[in-house]
Amino acid sequence: MTDSATAAPGGHDASGAPAGPRRTPLTSVHERLGASLTDFAGWLMPLRYGSETAEHNAVRTAAGLFDLSHMGEFAVTGDGAAAALDYALTGEPSALKPGRARYTMISAPDGGVIDDLIVYRLAEHEFLIVANAANAPVVGAALAGRAAGFDAAVRDRTDDYALIAIQGPRSAAILAPLTSADLAEVRYYAGYPAKVAGRDALLARTGYTGEDGFEIFAAPQDAEYLWAELSEAGAGDGLVPAGLAARDTLRLEAGMPLYGNELTADLTPYDAGLGRVVRLDKPGGFVGRDSLARRAQETPVRQLVGLTLQSRRVPRHGYTVLWDGEPAGVVTSGAPSPTLGVPIAMAYVRPEVAAAASDPDGAGTAVLAVDVRGRPEPATLVEMPFYRRPA
Amino acid sequence: MTVPGELYYTPEHEWVALSGSTASVGITDHAQKALGDVVFVSIPAAGTRVTSGEPCGEVESTKSVSDLYSPVDGEVTEVNPEIDDDPGLLNSDPYGAGWLFRVQLDDAEGEVPPGLLSSAEYTALTKEDQE
Numbered sequence: 001m002t003d004s005a006t007a008a009p010g011g012h013d014a015s016g017a018p019a020g021p022r023r024t025p026l027t028s029v030h031e032r033l034g035a036s037l038t039d040f041a042g043w044l045m046p047l048r049y050g051s052e053t054a055e056h057n058a059v060r061t062a063a064g065l066f067d068l069s070h071m072g073e074f075a076v077t078g079d080g081a082a083a084a085l086d087y088a089l090t091g092e093p094s095a096l097k098p099g100r101a102r103y104t105m106i107s108a109p110d111g112g113v114i115d116d117l118i119v120y121r122l123a124e125h126e127f128l129i130v131a132n133a134a135n136a137p138v139v140g141a142a143l144a145g146r147a148a149g150f151d152a153a154v155r156d157r158t159d160d161y162a163l164i165a166i167q168g169p170r171s172a173a174i175l176a177p178l179t180s181a182d183l184a185e186v187r188y189y190a191g192y193p194a195k196v197a198g199r200d201a202l203l204a205r206t207g208y209t210g211e212d213g214f215e216i217f218a219a220p221q222d223a224e225y226l227w228a229e230l231s232e233a234g235a236g237d238g239l240v241p242a243g244l245a246a247r248d249t250l251r252l253e254a255g256m257p258l259y260g261n262e263l264t265a266d267l268t269p270y271d272a273g274l275g276r277v278v279r280l281d282k283p284g285g286f287v288g289r290d291s292l293a294r295r296a297q298e299t300p301v302r303q304l305v306g307l308t309l310q311s312r313r314v315p316r317h318g319y320t321v322l323w324d325g326e327p328a329g330v331v332t333s334g335a336p337s338p339t340l341g342v343p344i345a346m347a348y349v350r351p352e353v354a355a356a357a358s359d360p361d362g363a364g365t366a367v368l369a370v371d372v373r374g375r376p377e378p379a380t381l382v383e384m385p386f387y388r389r390p391a
Numbered sequence: 392m393t394v395p396g397e398l399y400y401t402p403e404h405e406w407v408a409l410s411g412s413t414a415s416v417g418i419t420d421h422a423q424k425a426l427g428d429v430v431f432v433s434i435p436a437a438g439t440r441v442t443s444g445e446p447c448g449e450v451e452s453t454k455s456v457s458d459l460y461s462p463v464d465g466e467v468t469e470v471n472p473e474i475d476d477d478p479g480l481l482n483s484d485p486y487g488a489g490w491l492f493r494v495q496l497d498d499a500e501g502e503v504p505p506g507l508l509s510s511a512e513y514t515a516l517t518k519e520d521q522e
């Protein structure tokens with residue numbers, strides 16, 4: 001058997017030699033829990049602790065605990081911080097109230113996506129930007145360069161934060177007794193300083209799973225303590241540690257894009273159907289504005305769609321989408337969906353194919369399919385997200 | 392990681408149990424751990440001719456898909472009827488209830504088919520993988 005599509009469990013050097021992937025403040029905990037560890041974006045991360053399907057289902061029905069300390073964090077501070085970020089990012093951080101957060105992107109001058117980000121406004125002149133681990137160096141350099149003309153300082157604070165996420169319908173009930181914050185008052189996409197298990201943290205109601213949940217930014221030396229306290233508090237509620245494998249299927253079911261799959265430097269936010277993150281009309285202009293303004297007017301050449309398959313063979317990243325037997329697009333992410341029980345995928349397809357495939361009268365006899373390793377497997381175009389949590 | 396001493400192995404992380412002129416085939420504990428949760432297995436039907444080193448099926452897991460290679464030459468006589476309904480058997484019991492198919496060997500002289508590894512050789516190979 002040859003493993004053809006996944007990273008092998010990452011080799012790591014117990015001596016901590018600098019050539020190996022970086023360890024988070026929680027890597028020793030994962031090792032003690034017997035996790036399968038993998039090199040993810042240069043970090044030694046838990047892929048799964050046992051069954052990733054069980055971890056996925058726990059997050060949908062109870063709660064899961066994630067180590068996300070690999071994510072990049074950048075502090076942007078100073079009287080000109082808001083203006084600098086309005087110029088650097090596609091969104092309008094200056095319009096955020098302190099204590100609020102927003103999903104946003106950073107574009108290259110040609111409009112291509114450098115990364116998707118969450119920006120937290122911690123105070124009037126203090127922001128925290130969270131970037132994907134793989135893109136953190138590029139994002140840091142771009143932020144620093146773009147802030148140079150403003151009264152703003154950019155600092156890489158990745159090493160100053162451990163990031164623990166608790167996600168799932170039981171998250172609030174598990175966290176409430178441990179925190180000084182009144183969770184009923186912490187709205188979705190809010191984030192501000194709070195005590196968690198007596199330790200100083202930044203507590204945010206954000207996540208990447210399609211469930212209610214929280215992300216806790218804490219000092220690295222507090223990480224093991226917080227992980228243990230949360231694990232103990234949640235044990236009776238079905239809380240389990242969950243790895244990156246579950247995180248990927250959770251975000252896919254929730255229709256959330258992953259950088260490197262649905263978002264790349266060759267695509268704009270509009271391609272991914274995320275034009276809402278671009279504020280073309282904000283005052284002062286921003287990097288990529290002219291290209292994005294043109295792109296907003298053009299007829300799209302691709303559209304991001306959701307697919308389900310009846311077969312049990314799974315569409316994967318890079319597989320060709322077929323319309324009437326001819327190439328019509330490409331799969332960006334695919335997995336067997338634990339919640340739906342069938343394979344699901346996101347794919348970029350030609351807009352006319354998306355329109356025809358979603359119109360039961362317009363399709364005629366043409367068949368939408370995915371070329372799964374040489375054999376076309378019929379696919380159905382469905383609205384995303386694949387999964388929406390019960391209200 | 393479990394590597395039963397009485398079985399033979401391939402570099403593609405499959406195991407072979409020899410019994411007279413019949414070989415039973417499955418994937419190893421190392422393989423199922425690397426794959427994660429198996430969701431679907433395609434196995435050659437009874438009567439199919441298989442050739443050592445040639446692809447004869449595939450294993451789909453949450454994160455990846457892998458080819459199955461036949462470790463021996465012969466004809467498939469039996470496939471595990473439980474696997475289609477419960478592919479998770481490959482994870483829970485890879486050397487037992489998770490067996491995949493049985494082959495009537497072409498060469499029925501009772502010798503070990505060429506190219507197979509002993510448990511010690513396979514253990515050494517997987518150690519190399521991890522370094």
